[in-house]
Amino acid sequence: MLRITELKLPLDHAPAALPAAICQRLNIAPEDLMAFEIVRRAHDARKKSGILLIYSVDVTLKNEADVLARMTHEPSVRITPDTEYRFIGTTLANNGKHRPVVIGAGPCGIFTALILAQMGLKPIILDRGKVVRERTKDTWGLWRRGELEPESNVQFGEGGAGTFSDGKLYSQIKDPRHLSRKVLTEFVKAGAPPEILTEAHPHIGTFRLVTMVEHMRRTIEALGGEYRWQTRVTDIDVHVASDRIRSVRGLHLHGGGYLEADQVVLAVGHSARDTFEMLHERGVFIEAKPFSIGVRIEHPQSWIDQARFGSCAGHPDLGAAAYTLSHHCANGRTVYSFCMCPGGRVVAAASEPGRVVTNGMSQYSRKEFNANAGFVVGIDPERDYPGHPLAGVELQRRLESLAFVAGGSDYKAPGQKVGDFLKGQASTEFGEVLPSYKPGVHLTDLSACLPDFAIAAMREALPIFGRQIKRYDHPDAMMTGVETRTSSPIRITRGKDMQSLNTQGLYPAGEGAGYAGGILSAAIDGIKIAEAVAQEWVEVAP
Template identity: 60%
Template sequence: MIRLSNIKLPLDHSEDDLKQAVLAMLSIKPEQLVDIHVHRRGYDARKKTNIFLIYTLDVETTNNEALLDQFADSQLIKATPDMAYKFVAQAPEGLTERPIVIGFGPCGLLMGLVLAQMGYKPIILERGKEVRQRTKDTFGFWRQKVLNTESNVQFGEGGAGTFSDGKLYTQVKDPNHYSRKVLEEFVAAGAPEEIMFVSKPHIGTFRLVSMVEKMRAKIIEMGGEIRFESRVDDLHIEDGQITGLTLSNGEQLHSRHIALAVGHSARDTFQMLFEKQVYMEAKPFSIGFRIEHQQSAIDEARFGPNAGHPILGAADYKLVHHCKNGRSVYSFCMCPGGTVVAATSEEKRVVTNGMSQYSRSERNANSAIVVGIDPNDYPGGPLAGIDFQRELESNAYLLGGENYDAPAQRVGDFLKGQPSDALGVVEPSFKPGIKLTDLSKALPDFCIEAIREAIPAFNRKIKGFALEDALLTGVETRTSSPLNIKRGDDYQSINVRGLYPAGEGAGYAGGIMSAAIDGIRVAEAIALDMKP
């Protein structure tokens, strides 16, 4: 097939318009065109009154080779690449060792699935519960303030990505088209087929729940084993080689190939790894607040008269500002038509995150507004970032009233440096609830200074962003892992052979898609190392 790029058409174009654009681009007659397949569809909304769609198409003609020769110098007309996933190995007959995957979030899920598809029958250990029971526990915390520290937004089947917007796009380089493999597996598990071609695919929490269940069943059908409520409390290391592990119930498992896909909040596991002298380093991450606006206001600001168009859906945004104090402030994990959710995994701490359903139909838009920090801001060794996070989360618990409500403040009051005592037109979505206060006490002074400078700057890009009644809710501390478990080109720990740090928790991903891609890469590394 032939891939055509950068085809621009009006928002309300017809199917015939698309066909005519292909004919014009290739200078061919209608009878020479056999088929059109949409590979990618995005939009350009820089001019609100003239929004247009941008297509990448794969087309079949009666003379593909001749056309590719004719347009050999064009950057917009190329042969469609082979994006089919190819397994790097197959397990030998009489497999005597099974790889172990610790964690069943996006990274562990795809790692386990690919290992199972290659015949390696992985054992997957998840400290939390299966996804439906985990959902009950999480909603129980939001509604009744009863926290289960092993079953919540952070821990359980599906990982932290289950309670998110379900975004499936990433900026990581992907020359092997692993993202295509991820999307195909998600569609096979029940995701809408549009995720294969829209430029910013998402799924939403409720759909993710049933998808994760179907993928789990697929792994088990191929010989994999998944154990819930199975926290890893110790690793067995002999002469620099991993040999097994001990579970929280005392059971020991043996393997010389163990992957760590534990997510960014497995703080006790990080402590155990540090004590076992697995090499790790502190790394930069970001901290800040969640900001909420009415979604209709964001739609109007981004799309103007085209707000509400079904193809465009709920508007999102991506913002960054470089401050006078040398800090960078940016929007993160933007959730159109979503809610701000309680994401703590430890008692007497408050953490926020954002979540959307597939419909993105809730009244508010929210995103994290965060400030980049690095180990110079929290000196003290590889685990110092965790201590810093905990300090901020404990302080937020106090500011919120010591009952898991979150501290919040109207944007206008925050910019003026005065506490809030009443809400405006933006109603908070955070559950259990909020307590209006002065958020300048929630973060270090340099963060408050940077965010106060950034919000008016963002308002110049999105009219109404600095709306006085917009709401800030704190604190957002789990943007990424505060440490990096170093690995080599073979994906193994640089000082423990057979241990494979992976995904977001180890510092190699940031979001569902990049974590899933890293899971595939590590699965391949394990399979190649186990190959006879």
């Protein structure tokens, strides 16, 4: 089977145009094309002459060897890669170890547990939050009534922070082993729409993610995995044999329980601040890492569709338009769009009392009125929070506390119209764009919630982004603060064996440990971590 890439056709092409384009690319007669399958579809809206659909297809031919030999110098034609996932070994070894423990049931924890369960290792999964249905009710409590449940919210509970998001399933990471294919295939088994296997920028949406997470839990349990909910790890028992040899011996649990463990996966997510503090106190190597701060910015989705697609806006093959923007500012900062949610809403994402955090979410249909995205400024430890591995955490907390006060101290978020933000004056009334954030937005001046350098950079970037996307800097566009959880503010350093640099048996994993950003990359990291854990349990396949 051969794979052909970069087949470009007009948006409204006839069904017969694709096989015709295949034959033309390969210079073969139609009868020589036995079958074809679309493996990827994207669109290119950059040219004013019209939007193009770009296909990658796998083809079955009568004379494949002859065609391949003739197309040796054509980079868009090659043998179809093998994307099947293969486990690292098959024969279990009786090594006397305890069952592997996975802390956290977000995307990374789920895929770590799934791979371990599929290999017969029967992991124990601990999560401080609740099962996803109960967690959803608690999350609505904050959104609808302003009541925060610190252990069950957008950040904590089954499915992790990705459950209440757009459900994007694409990443910039290199994937030579095609682990993303394993992730997407498991998602489809769990109920995701099959088109996520072919779309260039697939997404799922919150409601579908809820049912998929439940399905994957049942799969893991059927394979011998064990979940323990509302089980927060309060301390880690580390055996210190010497200055250079430290190893995990067990976990102390909230309520006084103790769990013996010698292989512990830390898939705790980017908001497990108390866990970061505990690990630092126990001497686990942690370093501060860069992240970003800013706001959520909202525009009517129709504005974004028109700016990106022109007269093709609303076409069913295109869906709701997205965007990616970036600008390097005069003060040395970079402002960029983050986690863009077409046809979605801004949501309350706090996990600690007395603090306000925003995030974005979409359903699969992406049919809500507004588009939203993080409008954020990059920061780094050397310049902005030097001196301590957890200084970034304290910066997040300070900004979120300022936002809580600026929003009225009742979990409403501080908001400001773009026009007023550019003029440096507080907003007093809403304009054409109404904010979607619940439990509500209190109009104010966002400069009270963010550092001066961030405000200056954002003011510089807005008109520049407005030249790239018409009406991006419209005076009535809404900004809601603050966005501080763009990524983990720390990295739990690990070695090539995926274990902590100074604590054997501890496997830092996913976004919270500083090794992923988003659902797909976190899930891929979970697979790699599971393989590292399993190295001590199986005879590795040759």
